[in-house]
Amino acid sequence: MNEIFEWERVLLNELPAMFLIEVLVRTSVMYLVILVALRSSGKRGVKQLSVYELVLIIGLGSAAGDPMFYEDVGLLPAMLVFLTIILLYRLTTWLSGKVNKVGELLEGSAVCVIRDGRFSLENFEKEDLAQTEFFSELREKSVEHLGQVRVGLLEPTGEMSLFFYEDNDVKPGLPLIPDAYNKKHSELVKKAVYACAFCGQTKEIEKGKVECPACKRDEWVEAIDTRRIT
Template sequence: MKEIFEWSRVLWNDLPAVFLLEVLFRSVVMFVVLLIALRLVGKRGVRQLSIFEVVIIISLGSAAGDPMFYEDVGMMHAIMVFVAIIGVYRLVTWLMAKSIWFENLIEGKAIYLIREGKFAFDDFKKESLSQDEFFAELRVRQVEHLGQVKCAILETNGDFSVLFYPDEEVRPGLPLLPDEFCRKSPEVQHPAIYACAFCGHTEMLAPGRHHCPVCAHEEWVRALNTRRIA
């Protein structure tokens, strides 16, 4: 029968000291695996924290939790995990400070989703972000149509930064309100400025069917030109 506070078991769990090297190896491998997995999930999956910070939190939390509950996990092994993770953390942060390329590799880049009141089409389609989700984020920021937005950026922590046009520079843009957006149609009924329902491109259209010159889609919705309500 095992005794409590049997220090050789509590600290080492009857494993040789050389096992610490294997723990070190396992910690580094799992850290890299976590980093890659969360990098693949994308920025929106770890909103508010950078991917690197999430990996650190998960790694330290796992290392701290197991020896609290499982008697077959030695405390010294958990301490080695902490040492390995902190060592990797300091190395990675040092490399990020020295190399922009390495920083972009680990944490990604800030991505423009809107430029000059229109979708940054090539960048937007690279992100695992639905149009409806993005519209909801903009509506929370009191945006009624894309013509009010000078640029919108998806930051490396998954949050959005939105910069607005001054009132006098607001232009016609794709409406974001559900009632307005649902009026999209491939058939233009009246001459007016319309916005492509897919990419936000705006132009004056005559009655009839038209293909968007930017994305080749053919659904249009009448553009709005209202100023933003602060």
């Protein structure tokens, strides 16, 4: 039984100190291998990773690290892993470019999440989107309320593409700024145009408790119709 905090073991796992030089060499070799592999994958910088790239990175990542410092992991098997992953990556990207169905299956396709100033419920619920995250992404794109957005698509990369109404066509919509949004309530006291706090459906309401005609929930926020100033 080893003793706790045996420094020789903690620091070097009982390997000779010279092994550190081997680590230096191993790491340098793997560094070059990673560099060559990523360049030959045809991939440039990384902004949003597609599903394939994520698989590529995870696969390469775990194969790259081990041989750098595990004495019992050789460099050649790791390089073979690299070669195999790069070939598979090229094969799947090529295939999904050639055959539409394969692309859709592996990457998913763009999903419409906003249409005509409100959330498309069927997709919104199916995609299991977290509302707060979704709202903050819209705000990052300078959307103050949903009435500014004609179409919103969720791309396979996870990015959101937005297409806006012309200034004159902006409709009253659900405010996305927390101060305004958090004033949601279900007991309405004055006549105004309200937006459903869940789906963004707008409706002129006198007062009282009203069910949203689209999603059947009953929390409302007073709609705003500010234009988009960019």
